[in-house]
Amino acid sequence: xxxxxxxxxxxxxxxxxxxxxxGTFRKKLTESPEKIVIKFGIDPTRPDIHIGHAVVLHKLRQxxxxxxxxxxxxxxxxxxxxxxTGKSKIRPEIQLTEIQNxxxxxxxxxxxxxxxxxxxxxxxxxxxxxTDVFDIMAGPGSVTNVEINENGTTKSxxxxxxxxxxxxxxxxxxxxxxxxLHNSEITSVSLSGVLRTLRHITHSRLIARDMFxxxxxxxxELYMHEMLYPVLQGLDSxxxxxxxxxxxxxxxxxxxxFNMLMGRDVMKMYKQVEQxxxxxxxxxxxxxxxxxxxxxxxxxxxTDEPGDMYGKVMSIPDSSIVNYYELxxxxxxxxxxxxxxxxxxxxxxxxxxxxxxxxxxxxxxxxADLAEKSQHDWExxxxxxxxxxxxxxxxxxxxxxxxxxxxxxxxxxxxxxxxRLVASNSIHNLSNNTNITDVETKxxxxxxxKIGKKNFIKIKAK
RNA sequence: GCGUCGGUGGUAGAGUGGUCAAUUACAACAGACUGUAAAUCUGUCGCCUCCGGGCUACGAAGGUUCGAAUCCUUCCCGACGCACCA
Numbered sequence: 055x056x057x058x059x060x061x062x063x064x065x066x067x068x069x070x071x072x073x074x075x076x077g078t079f080r081k082k083l084t085e086s087p088e089k090i091v092i093k094f095g096i097d098p099t100r101p102d103i104h105i106g107h108a109v110v111l112h113k114l115r116q117x118x119x120x121x122x123x124x125x126x127x128x129x130x131x132x133x134x135x136x137x138x139t140g141k142s143k144i145r146p147e148i149q150l151t152e153i154q155n156x157x158x159x160x161x162x163x164x165x166x167x168x169x170x171x172x173x174x175x176x177x178x179x180x181x182x183x184x185t186d187v188f189d190i191m192a193g194p195g196s197v198t199n200v201e202i203n204e205n206g207t208t209k210s211x212x213x214x215x216x217x218x219x220x221x222x223x224x225x226x227x228x229x230x231x232x233x234x235l236h237n238s239e240i241t242s243v244s245l246s247g248v249l250r251t252l253r254h255i256t257h258s259r260l261i262a263r264d265m266f267x268x269x270x271x272x273x274x275e276l277y278m279h280e281m282l283y284p285v286l287q288g289l290d291s292x293x294x295x296x297x298x299x300x301x302x303x304x305x306x307x308x309x310x311x312f313n314m315l316m317g318r319d320v321m322k323m324y325k326q327v328e329q330x331x332x333x334x335x336x337x338x339x340x341x342x343x344x345x346x347x348x349x350x351x352x353x354x355x356x357t358d359e360p361g362d363m364y365g366k367v368m369s370i371p372d373s374s375i376v377n378y379y380e381l382x383x384x385x386x387x388x389x390x391x392x393x394x395x396x397x398x399x400x401x402x403x404x405x406x407x408x409x410x411x412x413x414x415x416x417x418x419x420x421x422a423d424l425a426e427k428s429q430h431d432w433e434x435x436x437x438x439x440x441x442x443x444x445x446x447x448x449x450x451x452x453x454x455x456x457x458x459x460x461x462x463x464x465x466x467x468x469x470x471x472x473x474r475l476v477a478s479n480s481i482h483n484l485s486n487n488t489n490i491t492d493v494e495t496k497x498x499x500x501x502x503x504k505i506g507k508k509n510f511i512k513i514k515a516k
Numbered sequence: 517g518c519g520u521c522g523g524u525g526g527u528a529g530a531g532u533g534g535u536c537a538a539u540u541a542c543a544a545c546a547g548a549c550u551g552u553a554a555a556u557c558u559g560u561c562g563c564c565u566c567c568g569g570g571c572u573a574c575g576a577a578g579g580u581u582c583g584a585a586u587c588c589u590u591c592c593c594g595a596c597g598c599a600c601c602a
Contacts, residue, residue: 342553342554350543351544365552368551368552368553369552369553370553370554371553371554371555372551372553372554373553373554374553375553403551404551404553405551405553406551408551408553409551432552435552436551436552437551437552468562468563468564469563469564469565470561470562470563470564470565471545471560471561473565474545474546474559474560474561475545475546475560477546477559477560478545478546478547478559478560479546479547480545480546480547505546506545506546506547507546507552508552
């Protein structure tokens, strides 16, 4: 593939919308990609990354490969406003370490996909510029000393951390613009800055957002802070431009399109070069209906075990196969098109296309060998009905009730559940290939059982 | 601040003194069928049980009653209307 073709695919594959009306971004990408700064907003609390998030991350990686710099913008401040527990005071030092820790677990996972060296990666939190000194409260053990140079000797004077200058020092010291990026000039956004921005944004512009429109139509409430979110996100882009020199592109899910476009509006007001906007299609979950998310428990985590990962892919409905190929693998678009055609051909079993998909996905997050092995195990277990090789093992003592052992090890939630499963012939004893029908079955020796179709447990007796 | 309505199981949402562990839908789980897919059909879906029943639950705490998710009081939370302020 030529570079141009590569760029074309980057800008279209899995992309809902790409907005770069006068071609500024495209031009810069071709001429000086190393000067490009890409903004990607993330939630401050989200330790588990799934392959739905990964769609965007892979896209970012491609940009990194061309030399572009990716900025993770942690929306900690904006997240806090939406937080119902409503802690109005912020402890900046505590919060900073907390976010740093979250970021670390985040990066541990993301590291599989993204480069993390400074030339092409950076992150910053938006409390950096939105936090007000008066919202700050010193945490326990805070020290805010002022150093004063008197006649050549530096003297340190203690300062009450909760006094105004004390708070100012705390805030200053938690600012990443200073501590990480060593910017001499710190950009921040005050209430007057927000209001000045708001002078240029009309009500009708804000309620143009689909989600708002829908809710208004349904007669639901819209809170002002929700309406301001897009504006604050826009201001983030504005600040990023100042902090990093430019903000050329914002990437996010299609649900973020409006907010990202707001960034263009805000930047325009401040006479900055408007960011391009790329919305990436949202991957549906394993149910094939809702979007992939942790709370719906329909996700494939990027740190999932190879076997799990493969099994989960196999459980998606046929209708999702093409989407998964497009969004989650590097399979050339031409081939994806062929797969699409094959799916309409009744002589080809879609299972095989899905198995290939499972293989490809496991390969990305683990390795070709493990992908091979997962596929092999899966076939063995489910197509041929054999017992898989690695299964969960739990300890028990002889004479113990089987039900109690399983509840104790959190395999089952309660003994009532066990009774139900036994009654419905769902507990299979693999050691002698019969169903367990006695609720009072005791452990008499090592035993391998299958609960339902996919839950294998080996019980070791002492 | 005044007033009105409301807070029920994972979610939505019935129930307004005993027949309520609580209709129904969705989700979930299991069985059949399959390609561990989807769809479909069937069953289950608070906990414990010697399968007789027992225990804990309808925002929280008290009360009335033989008996309360249902009535009363106080409190907490939410929506709405009005007033006040701008």
